[in-house]
Amino acid sequence: MSEVIKNPWTELRRLTAARIALGRAGASLPTAAHLDFQFDHARARDAVHRPLDADAVEAVLRGHTLDVVRAHSAAPDRATYLQRPDLGRRLDDSSRTALRPNPCDLALVVADGLSSFAIENNVGPFLASLLPMLGGFSLGPVALALQGRVALGDEIGAALQAKAVIVLIGERPGLSSPDSMGLYLTWAPQKGRTDADRNCISNIRPEGLSFDAAARKTVYLLNEARRLAYSGVRLKDETDADGLTLAREARPELSAT
Amino acid sequence: MAYAQSVRGQTYRFDDLKSLLAKATPARSGDALAGIAARDDSERAAAQWALAELPLKTFLNEQVVPYEADEVTRLIVDSHDAGAFAPVSHLTVGDFRNFLLSDAADEARLTALAPGLTPEMAAAVSKIMRAQDLVLVARKCRVVTKFRNTIGLPGRLSTRLQPNHPTDDPAGIAASVLDGLMYGSGDAVIGINPASDSIPAVMKLVAMLDEIIARQEIPTQSCVLTHVTTSIEAISRGAPLDLVFQSIAGTQAANASFGVDLAVLREGRDAALSLKRGTLGDNVMYFETGQGSALSAEAHHGVDQQTLEARAYAVARAFKPLLVNTVVGFIGPEYLYNGKQIIRAGLEDHFCGKLLGVPMGCDICYTNHAEADQDDMDVLLTLLGAAGVNFIMGIPGSDDIMLNYQTTSFHDALYARRVLNLAPAPEFAEWLEKAGIFVDAARAKLSDTLPSQMRALAFS
Known part of the structure; x- marks a missing residue:
């Protein structure tokens, strides 16, 4: 794999799930990054096409x-x-x-x-x-x-x-x-x-x-x-990321009133 | 008015202009979903004959979406330049194809012709053109735009650096920006699709991109792809905003489903112009489009999705945009089912946009439930590169982790540069070399090291 040029910013990967710092073979994707993508795409396609059990x-x-x-x-x-x-x-x-x-x-x-x-x-x-x-x-x-x-x-x-x-x-x-x-x-x-x-x-x-x-x-x-007695856009989700109902003072649009 | 066509002894009838256009359209799932597609291949081929024999003038006298009911139709009709149309006014659609392919139709004549063409004329002729025709004629059209650099020159290919992040995390976005710049991406725009459309969140992203561009002295522009009204509000609150973005479509009702009309687009453009942030030019708008958006909003008036897409370009050109791109495979398989349909649509969209004088790019993309893969995208990228597309997307490893779809990667753009000899925008290419990112921008040769001033962008 000596033909692969690595990127000296690999450590930035901890900041994002995006496929950054993949390196390159010439200017193209290295084999590992290419096959990684193909496998993930195959999984996503199988999720669509494999019938539900x-x-x-x-x-x-x-x-x-x-x-x-x-x-x-x-x-x-x-x-x-x-x-x-x-x-x-x-x-x-x-x-x-x-x-x-x-x-x-x-x-x-x-x-x-x-x-x-x-x-x-x-x-x-x-x-x-x-x-x-x-x-x-x-x-x-x-x-x-x-x-x-x-x-x-x-x-x-x-x-x-x-x-x-x-x-x-x-x-x-x-x-x-x-x-x-x-x-x-x-x-x-x-x-x-x-x-x-x-x-x-x-x-x-x-x-x-x-x-x-x-x-x-x-x-x-x-x-x-x-x-x-209704659902939809008029029913606002007032829970936080853990699904806990926020106290009134933690809800800026309400505490203003 | 009804149309009839006899081919080899069999007569085919078409109820009106819009059904003739729909039935002449190369097969795609969205028209079938709308119930307006040709019932079989023979009817489609016959419709293409009938369309070829139609005088171009027909499109000035008969509208596919009523003038009274639709401000896009009114824009098309009221802004039509009869003088520019005069040189082709005697032609049929079939003759028009021959003219476009002829040596007489050079860049200067096509540029002069653009204001004389309606989107329906462009759509009609595209329906009887093969892929190679769409490439060849689009390549003859040039639409050059400027803000802080020059986009659309011959032998150039620009890219939008798309550093999306599912929670708009600044460090995550900066990491993707650095990755993209180091691969030579970002001369069309550094453009984020925000996860949150709240005004403070958008203003934070606008300020962040402004700081990166200013500190690194990059000859490019930024955009946060939020609703036009959000951009207007951010500008009024002092955001250093370069380009105003909006998704647009080809009917008034479809635009209404996006929450916009022509008046608010004008307002958005005026707001961006008031900031005078462009150094080379004042193309301040960025539009995205895509076949199927009108049908998806139940706002299609029984018109095929490709004709409506071309009408979106009539909306775009009224606002002198810097960038317009079709997000061709994003909408899903119910509109474009597979790689073949996506490839065809991408070529049609680019051709129609360029013929109408729009600075056309393409988000060469697909979703995981479409019958498409990276090979299909490679084919479309190569064809659009040959066709002279103004810009494409650039995203780390083709994977948009925010919008959950696949588009072209930084590596893909470098492939196109090398195979088709396409350089970035001249100002940006010069910067890439000066910054030590490219050793040779014309040959897409990258440096192996990370310049220290770039390091500062994401390493804190």
């Missing part, structure tokens, strides 16, 4: 003593899913007939989204943090949905007659974050809701937002949504 995820959910119903969006396969976001937001016919009313405070939807790794790695430990905090809410069955987008939760929540729906979904994978899980809360779910009607908690994974912090934020938002 729904049986394993269902077993995890049942392990938490949750009822599970299977659902599928109107996108029959991954290629269609990627090109037709509208189909990923609708149930297919058999799922629509299978979902029976089951009035509850909160319905959970677990959907593959854009990263099967995100769901397989994070749903179990996240629910272990969240479920014990959900004392005041009656839970409906968990819909385990394939080829799903966020808005699929609106149709599922409405079919179950849930007051609120939480969608746990695999986020668009980054090169260094192939297994990032997102959470979307929608009060009074029904078809026609938009992103402005939801609250989102992003990047739930051990290297991102911790399971406990995400669970605390979720419960905060859920309680606020129930109090206000």
